[in-house]
Amino acid sequence: KQEVTQIPAALSVPEGENLVLNCSFTDSAIYNLQWFRQDPGKGLTSLLLIQSSQREQTSGRLNASLDKSSGRSTLYIAASQPGDSATYLCAADSNTGKLIFGQGTTLQVKP
């Protein structure tokens, strides 16, 4: 049974800092790993999707990596801004379309 864990649960950084959010999964037989952003009381916005055959994906200041063999994915945020403050969720898809979510990392970027 797939389980997804995110560490740390919360992170506070000063503006401008580069940071890494971690996601680990127990079953390496995944098809995709998807990162989402969730603002308080709001929906889930898809940030990046990495196929199992890929090692990384980039979108603007965001870079997500995937290492299936170790069961890990990271989301790298460069030059963080206060507007990046949100909860970041990772989710693993094992080809049934069902996403298994981590509990999220709540990021606060201080001006």
Next chain:
Amino acid sequence: EPEVTQTPSHQVTQMGQEVILRCVPISNHLYFYWYRQILGQKVEFLVSFYNNEISEKSEIFDDQFSVERPDGSNFTLKIRSTKLEDSAMYFCASSEDQGMNTEAFFGQGTRLTVV
């Protein structure tokens, strides 16, 4: 940009009442999902739906829950007799396909409060 839309944004209902949560998936998508997030907890899968049938459902999705695609655009989640523990944010999602490189898009959610 196409998006998944959900209505209402917030629903308050009395315990034991029936509720219907509505979703309009992205128009060319074929796979539809419901998830829920109890306050402070993980987002949990409820059900997936394809070709007018349930493809997969979780243990949470018991006989009190049902899904329907009543027409070409709407996708609904019905809770027949709500309980206090059904209070949660309910998210609808859709995807064009399943498998490799298939991105799921989520709606803004319906906050259900059972009193």
